[in-house]
Amino acid sequence: MTKINLLKEKGMPLEKQVKSWHEIVKRPYNRVLVDSYSRTRQILLNGIETESWFFKHSWVRMLDDLELKKVLVSIRRLEDMQQTTINWLAPHNQSVLDTTLGYEQVAVDLTAWLAQNEDDEYIKETFDFGLLEDYDHLYRYSQFAYLIEETHPDIILHNNTDVTIGRPTQFHHNCNALRIRKPYNKDKTSPKTKVNILTLISAEQQTHNFYAEHGFMYGNTDLKRLYAEICDVEEEHVTMYETLLPHNETMFEKWLIHEFTEACNYYNCYVDETDEKLKLIWEEMLSMEIEHLKIAAKSYQKYENKDPEAIIGDNVVMPCHFESQKEYVKSVLNKETNKRVDKNGTFNTVDKLNDDWNSYNIQKSTGKDGVPSEQAINLSINSFNRDIALADYELINNQANLLEKSLQKDGIATNTISVDKYKEIQKIKFEY
Ligand SMILES: [Fe+2]
Ligand SMILES: [Fe+2]
Ligand SMILES: [Fe+2]
Numbered sequence: 001m002t003k004i005n006l007l008k009e010k011g012m013p014l015e016k017q018v019k020s021w022h023e024i025v026k027r028p029y030n031r032v033l034v035d036s037y038s039r040t041r042q043i044l045l046n047g048i049e050t051e052s053w054f055f056k057h058s059w060v061r062m063l064d065d066l067e068l069k070k071v072l073v074s075i076r077r078l079e080d081m082q083q084t085t086i087n088w089l090a091p092h093n094q095s096v097l098d099t100t101l102g103y104e105q106v107a108v109d110l111t112a113w114l115a116q117n118e119d120d121e122y123i124k125e126t127f128d129f130g131l132l133e134d135y136d137h138l139y140r141y142s143q144f145a146y147l148i149e150e151t152h153p154d155i156i157l158h159n160n161t162d163v164t165i166g167r168p169t170q171f172h173h174n175c176n177a178l179r180i181r182k183p184y185n186k187d188k189t190s191p192k193t194k195v196n197i198l199t200l201i202s203a204e205q206q207t208h209n210f211y212a213e214h215g216f217m218y219g220n221t222d223l224k225r226l227y228a229e230i231c232d233v234e235e236e237h238v239t240m241y242e243t244l245l246p247h248n249e250t251m252f253e254k255w256l257i258h259e260f261t262e263a264c265n266y267y268n269c270y271v272d273e274t275d276e277k278l279k280l281i282w283e284e285m286l287s288m289e290i291e292h293l294k295i296a297a298k299s300y301q302k303y304e305n306k307d308p309e310a311i312i313g314d315n316v317v318m319p320c321h322f323e324s325q326k327e328y329v330k331s332v333l334n335k336e337t338n339k340r341v342d343k344n345g346t347f348n349t350v351d352k353l354n355d356d357w358n359s360y361n362i363q364k365s366t367g368k369d370g371v372p373s374e375q376a377i378n379l380s381i382n383s384f385n386r387d388i389a390l391a392d393y394e395l396i397n398n399q400a401n402l403l404e405k406s407l408q409k410d411g412i413a414t415n416t417i418s419v420d421k422y423k424e425i426q427k428i429k430f431e432y
């Protein structure tokens, strides 16, 4: 790939970045006809904008320098307008559950891409661990998409992402302190790794916020509880990825990484986009971000007198290439469904957990009346005699074995589907 130094590219001057309301609110894509990966790009970019906007709010609240404040509040209004444009590319008739399947497809296929493109083993391991959890969320939500809205999950997923049991959601609830990871060394970590992490934090944070803000929109109590349960896991995911960030990165460094992450994501989406209208939007947003990046770089030089390329390098990175990751997910599933976070954030297998494992308390408290993520499957079995599962024959038939591997000795909800039940329901053929 030819080198592209975004700091040397031409950006759109800030005064031209203020758009009219007609330009801000664009025609949405079509719920059914849009490519599933155009939708995942739109979802992710919304999260990237929200993160950049909120970062600037947090900073300005702690800031005394009026000149710098003026710059940050001007740019953050533009981030806000960008966010509105992007989020509202989703059509009004894309239901909350449709969008939810899109969010989990982002989480699965993005995390799989990042894990395979991550040179730091510790960070890759963190990504792989989260991957199997979002994969299981997709499976639980898919039950309700079919039960409540009669939406075949592939209307949204386009057969790019499998829908089967992962590491069961009831086991994702941990003592949040166990989720804390070791921060990267800011002087030794590559710009690529920094961008990868911030991209994933942005995706997880907006997934959490979306569930927190939309779970109540269904009248079905079991589904509401599922949103509450998975929202809590996304909170843990934000903790897990966010704690990879070091405390000693300065705010100017963080700003540079934020604008660089935005620009790289737009660049990646622009290169990959198949929808011509969306491609034009990503291109325009990229030229806006190049300008933000240049302003952040100049401020870094002015306030800290250092070279911005020492932080972001001299080449664009590709943090969000979407393609089907079924084979990769399958390989991680087979190896890691029985993994858990244990003391000091080390990973352990279920059979080696001590009786006083810190996460049992939270699992027993939240799951004492049964867990919604198992209820989802119980309801599917009640309605269709089996679960909604989409994958090749071999993977679907492997569900019982994967479950057996991942069951804990303790902290199991009373409404958990048994291994035998899984074996039994997999034999039932389901016509969608
Ligand atoms: Fe932006
Ligand atoms: Fe998730
Ligand atoms: Fe997640």
Ligand SMILES: [Fe+2]
Pocket: 052, 079, 259, 262, 289, 292, 293
């Ligand atoms: Fe920006």
